């Protein structure tokens with residue numbers, strides 16, 4: 001009887017598959033029957049008017065919003081692979097920039113040097129300042145510093161370019177492209193386009209009322 005050979009560990013196929021995804025909120029259809037597949041190393045930009053459902057879509061994809069129809073399938077368990085930055089910076093005002101980063105590292109298990117990450121987002125010299133005394137853009141940069149810690153295979157970023165200046169936009173733009181080149185799948189909402197080869201998913205054609 002022939003012996004069964006072990007499967008070779010090459011992982012293929014899209015990391016994320018979305019089929020017939022529809023979502024209604026407040027009696028309004030946000031999107032209807034969305035379908036797309038996203039693979040390692042791709043950057044996906046999600047666009048749409050205010051209220052079109054961009055945040056809702058990202059929250060569905062990462063499992064934070066459960067009221068939808070259709071299928072969202074990740075090739076591998078999402079939790080250990082995911083770096084999710086939500087709409088708000090999510091920093092603790094009473095903690096310094098460094099303490100905030102260490103705190104999120106303790107929760108996520110994400111390795112890396114917090115000072116190097118803060119330096120990379122332009123917060124050198126602000127490591128010990130309580131976040132409550134920083135500007136909106138600087139708070140956003142504390143959250144973004146996680147992108148310079150140990151890399152994760154999936155980044156889901158809700159409006160990461162909000163509140164940061166031109167220099168911050170350039171740094172972030174380069175970082176997203178660098179991560180994708182190294183194999184990270186990046187999904188983000190913004191009107192800012194990161195390079196010409198970015199895939200774009202536009203929300204807003206669902207037809208309004210269900």
Ligand SMILES: Nc1ncnc2c1ncn2[C@@H]1O[C@H](COP(=O)(O)OP(=O)(O)OP(=O)(O)O)[C@@H](O)[C@H]1O
Pocket residue numbers: 025026030048049050051052053054055056057
């Ligand atoms: N907490 C909530 N409870 C009930 N309905 C909500 C809630 N948050 C959002 N919605 C509804 O979902 C719709 C889509 O909101 P969502 O935040 O996903 O849009 P968005 O495209 O990210 O908007 P923006 O560009 O303004 O951030 C809103 O118009 C609103 O009607």
